[in-house]
Amino acid sequence: FTQGWVALSRRRPLWLHSLQEQQEQQDEKLIVPLDDGIDRQGWTCLSQQDPVHTLADAFIHVDASRYLESDVDEQPLITLPVKGPVKITALEITAASRDRAPRNLELFTDAGNMDFEDVEDREAAQEIEVSAEATERGLTIQLEPGLFYHIRKLTIFVESNHGGAETTAIRTLRI
Numbered sequence: 001f002t003q004g005w006v007a008l009s010r011r012r013p014l015w016l017h018s019l020q021e022q023q024e025q026q027d028e029k030l031i032v033p034l035d036d037g038i039d040r041q042g043w044t045c046l047s048q049q050d051p052v053h054t055l056a057d058a059f060i061h062v063d064a065s066r067y068l069e070s071d072v073d074e075q076p077l078i079t080l081p082v083k084g085p086v087k088i089t090a091l092e093i094t095a096a097s098r099d100r101a102p103r104n105l106e107l108f109t110d111a112g113n114m115d116f117e118d119v120e121d122r123e124a125a126q127e128i129e130v131s132a133e134a135t136e137r138g139l140t141i142q143l144e145p146g147l148f149y150h151i152r153k154l155t156i157f158v159e160s161n162h163g164g165a166e167t168t169a170i171r172t173l174r175i
Contacts, residue, residue, distance in 0.1 A: 034088075034175050035059060039081040046077040046115065049167075058173040067096040067171040074100075074161040074168045077116060080175060081153045088148035091128075091156075092174040095135040099163025102170060104129050108155040109148060119157050132162035138172070 038059075045055040045068065053069035055078060060066055070076040095101030106124035108114060114122070125147045130139055148154070154175060161168040 034082060034086060037082050037084070037086065038175075039083050042079075042081040044077075044079045044113070047071045047073065048076055053169070055173075058170050064096075064171070067169050068173065069096070069100075069169045070158070070167045072166075074158065074165065075116070076158050076168055076170075077114065077119065078156040078158075078173070079111075079114065079153060080156070082151065085150045085152055088143060088151055088154060088175050089145075090143055090175075091141045092138070092172065093130075093135055093141065093170060094138040094172040095132070096169035096171045098132045098136045099161075100165045100167055100169040101132040101135040101162045102130065102158045102168055103132070103162050104159040106157040106159055107143070107148075108157070109151050110153050111155050112153075114155050114157075124157075135162075 040056070043055055047070045048054050049069045049071050053067055055068050057066040058068035068076065068078075091105075091107070093102065105128040106119065107126045107128070108119075108122060109125045111118065111122060126144050128141055130141065156173075158168050158170075
C-alpha cells in the first residue's frame with residue numbers, strides 16, 4: 001500500500017493534468033468579456049445623455065450610431081457591478097471619435113455608489129492615460145496584476161478627453 005501511494009504521488013492523475021492545462025489556457029487569455037456577468041439592473045453612469053446615448057449603448061455593439069456619451073462635460077462616472085466576485089485583467093475601450101476619446105481614466109474597486117465628490121476624496125486603484133489614436137481604433141488596457149482580484153464592482157471615471165470636446169463618447173466598453 002505504501003509503494004502504491006508513493007507511485008501515485010510521483011505521477012499526476014489525468015484529471016489533475018487536464019485541470020492544470022485548462023487553468024494555464026485560461027490564464028493565457030487576456031479578456032473573457034463579462035457582458036453577461038454584469039448586473040445591468042445595478043449599473044449606472046452619472047453624466048450620460050439620457051435616453052439618447054447611454055451606458056447600455058456601449059455594451060450592445062449593434063451599429064456605429066450607438067455609443068455612450070457624457071452629458072454636460074467630458075466626465076462620465078461609470079459603475080459596473082458584477083453578479084459575483086471576479087478577477088478583472090483588462091479593460092477594452094473604443095472611442096466614438098478622436099476628439100471625444102477618453103484620455104485619463106481612474107479605476108476604483110468595490111467603492112459603493114460613488115458620486116463626483118467621492119472621486120475627489122478616494123484614491124483610485126489605477127490611473128490610466130491613453131492616446132486618442134489607440135482608443136479610436138480600439139484599445140485593450142492591461143490592468144495592474146493583483147489590484148482587481150475578487151472584485152464585485154468596478155467604477156470608471158473619465159477625468160478628461162482628447163480634443164477638448166465638451167463631451168466624451170465611448171463606442172464600446174468591456175471588462
